[in-house]
Amino acid sequence: MRLEALARAVIADALTKLSLPSPSEGIPVKRPEKAEYGDISSRIAFLLAKELRRPPQGIAQDLVTAVSHPDIASAEAVGGFLNIRLRPVALWRFLREILAEGEGYGGWDLGGGRSLQVEFVSSNPTGPLTVGHGRQAALGDALANLFSALGWEVTREYYLNDEGRQIELLAKSLWARYRQALGEDVPVPEDGYHGDYLVPLGEELAREWGNKYPGWTPEAAEAFRRVAVERMMGMIHEDLAAIGVSFDVWTKEGDLHRRGLVREVFEALREKGVVYEKDGAFWMRSTSYGLPRDPVLIRSDGTPTYLMVDIAYHVDKYRRGFARVIDVQGADHVEEQQQVKLALKILGYPEGFLDYCVHQFVTLKGREGVERMSTRKGKFLRLKDLVDELGRDVVRYFMVRRKPEAHLVFDMELAKKTSMENPVYYVQYAHTRIASIFREAEKRGESLTDHGIREVDLSPLDDPEEIALIKELDRFPDVVRKAAEGYGPHLLCEYLEGLAGIFHPYYNRVRILGQGKATPARLALLTAVKTVLAKGLSLLGVSAPEVM
RNA sequence: GCGCCCGUAGCUCAGUUGGACAGAGCAGCGGCUUCCUAAGCCGCAGGUCGGAGGUUCGAGUCCUCCCGGGCGUACCA
Numbered sequence: 030m031r032l033e034a035l036a037r038a039v040i041a042d043a044l045t046k047l048s049l050p051s052p053s054e055g056i057p058v059k060r061p062e063k064a065e066y067g068d069i070s071s072r073i074a075f076l077l078a079k080e081l082r083r084p085p086q087g088i089a090q091d092l093v094t095a096v097s098h099p100d101i102a103s104a105e106a107v108g109g110f111l112n113i114r115l116r117p118v119a120l121w122r123f124l125r126e127i128l129a130e131g132e133g134y135g136g137w138d139l140g141g142g143r144s145l146q147v148e149f150v151s152s153n154p155t156g157p158l159t160v161g162h163g164r165q166a167a168l169g170d171a172l173a174n175l176f177s178a179l180g181w182e183v184t185r186e187y188y189l190n191d192e193g194r195q196i197e198l199l200a201k202s203l204w205a206r207y208r209q210a211l212g213e214d215v216p217v218p219e220d221g222y223h224g225d226y227l228v229p230l231g232e233e234l235a236r237e238w239g240n241k242y243p244g245w246t247p248e249a250a251e252a253f254r255r256v257a258v259e260r261m262m263g264m265i266h267e268d269l270a271a272i273g274v275s276f277d278v279w280t281k282e283g284d285l286h287r288r289g290l291v292r293e294v295f296e297a298l299r300e301k302g303v304v305y306e307k308d309g310a311f312w313m314r315s316t317s318y319g320l321p322r323d324p325v326l327i328r329s330d331g332t333p334t335y336l337m338v339d340i341a342y343h344v345d346k347y348r349r350g351f352a353r354v355i356d357v358q359g360a361d362h363v364e365e366q367q368q369v370k371l372a373l374k375i376l377g378y379p380e381g382f383l384d385y386c387v388h389q390f391v392t393l394k395g396r397e398g399v400e401r402m403s404t405r406k407g408k409f410l411r412l413k414d415l416v417d418e419l420g421r422d423v424v425r426y427f428m429v430r431r432k433p434e435a436h437l438v439f440d441m442e443l444a445k446k447t448s449m450e451n452p453v454y455y456v457q458y459a460h461t462r463i464a465s466i467f468r469e470a471e472k473r474g475e476s477l478t479d480h481g482i483r484e485v486d487l488s489p490l491d492d493p494e495e496i497a498l499i500k501e502l503d504r505f506p507d508v509v510r511k512a513a514e515g516y517g518p519h520l521l522c523e524y525l526e527g528l529a530g531i532f533h534p535y536y537n538r539v540r541i542l543g544q545g546k547a548t549p550a551r552l553a554l555l556t557a558v559k560t561v562l563a564k565g566l567s568l569l570g571v572s573a574p575e576v577m
Numbered sequence: 578g579c580g581c582c583c584g585u586a587g588c589u590c591a592g593u594u595g596g597a598c599a600g601a602g603c604a605g606c607g608g609c610u611u612c613c614u615a616a617g618c619c620g621c622a623g624g625u626c627g628g629a630g631g632u633u634c635g636a637g638u639c640c641u642c643c644c645g646g647g648c649g650u651a652c653c654a
Contacts, residue, residue, distance in 0.1 A: 362654090364650070366581095390648080434583075436583070438588095440589065449615095466613050467613095519591080543613090
């Protein structure tokens with residue numbers, strides 16, 4: 030049992046003793062910011078005050094007299110709050126439980142093995158991945174890890190849009206580069222892809238194919254489309270490999286069409302009476318449901334829009350048996366998201382099935398020319414290049430360090446620093462230091478065996494920083510849960526930096542080895558700290574090195 | 578114009594279901610290292626939480642309006 034659970038149990042017991050009602054929303058407990066307010070406090074008296082028509086402080090005082098538990102050192106009523114302080118023995122027991130759980134510590138069984146899909150990146154194969162996609166890759170992968178830790182069966186999925194107008198433009202842009210390589214002055218289409226990355230490929234095709242495609246014919250379009258998509262996918266795979274993200278399922282847009290799903294879902298919407306025809310196209314009556322505009326589902330040339338396919342894709346996800354789907358997408362897709370959600374609602378799919386994790390964009394501070402990135406204009410920094418420069422861990426960590434819905438200013442200066450000013454190294458180095466102590470302990474014959482860890486006397490852990498460390502370790506599972514459910518891996522960064530922030534000063538001040546009875550106790554504590562640091566970092570997709 | 582997001586210390590940002598005098602890192606200033614790695618540690622200073630109303634015993638947190646910034650507002654994806 031952890032701190033919050035213990036406090037709730039103790040307070041529930043006191044309420045029963047006093048014949049007071051227990052609030053339906055549960056007993057609120059919180060770790061106060063100030064040490065003088067104890068280890069854990071509750072504002073329960075405020076909740077009961079209205080119902081009982083008594084001042085909170087009086088209720089809190091009654092609770093103080095009724096609270097009794099061998100783990101509780103003291104209870105106080107201050108300004109209506111009930112402040113509880115624990116005996117160290119309770120914390121030692123928490124630590125022992127953490128050690129017993131080992132690497133599984135921090136996990137939950139909330140998912141119950143149900144299947145959940147995280148769809149992310151899903152960048153069109155029109156160019157390599159940019160730094161912006163890097164945020165999505167890091168974010169999506171971290172969320173997938175977090176939901177796995179919550180007990181969900183997680184599938185990572187990439188939606189591959191390998192058809193349509195953008196791909197046509199890509200093909201034509203590549204063809205233009207190919208003609209240029211043959212010495213012809215063919216411009217890249219105005220709204221095409223102007224990035225340098227197509228130049229060497231155009232040269233390559235010029236060598237390989239010679240003057241086989243002098244004009245932009247259907248045959249040329251097909252040939253250039255095929256090779257362009259293939260090569261762009263190759264680059265995307267390189268970028269994903271660089272940042273260390275892999276997918277379980279790749280779904281191609283073309284497959285959805287071939288299965289007739291798009292048509293079927295369109296007809297289903299039509300039967301619901303939300304489709305109308307205008308100017309030769311078919312529109313969805315979204316404004317009737319409060320959305321700002323009606324979107325086109327089927328163009329006047331008979332082809333479905335991206336939205337229509339997207340709706341069908343999500344129907345497919347439901348049929349594939351996912352209990353929950355989280356799409357990680359950029360803020361420029363918000364309207365699209367509203368439309369998809371509306372369509373699913375009209376079709377009768379459950380409300381909570383689909384949810385979006387929307388993130389804002391990345392700007393690079395300290396790098397000229399790529400403040401605002403655009404794949405089309407060829408103004409971007411390739412993800413792989415950033416990873417090559419900074420290392421995977423740094424890129425990953427920086428990308429998830431801010432809450433998704435806020436703009437991310439990627440500080441190149443800070444990211445390049447290898448000192449502990451760089452938060453990634455600050456956290457990793459805490460892990461490494463502990464590993465280093467363990468190696469030293471081994472040398473000196475002071476290290477703990479697995480058996481020893483279970484049996485060790487923890488009572489020497491009475492230093493305020495040792496107590497603080499245990500309390501912080503005790504918080505870890507809640508952080509994991511909040512980071513997952515709130516789509517906020519940044520909370521995990523905060524937590525890890527905080528934990529490292531207690532450890533480093535402690536390490537600096539307190540000797541671990543050669544301290545008699547205190548040594549095994551401290552080694553046990555550091556074992557738990559190390560486990561939690563490693564687990565936290567791994568949830569973010571960041572390594573926890575033994576040596577740096 | 579309309580929709581969504583953001584606006585907290587010089588900078589980059591946290592702030593859990595509204596709660597106890599508003600926090601961290603960096604930058605600034607001042608100290609500290611014979612040690613299990615100084616790729617460090619300690620301390621000081623710094624904010625009318627964009628502005629104005631409102632709800633509440635209590636608002637950085639909820640509601641309304643305004644200001645500033647971003648994104649979207651395509652028969653593109």
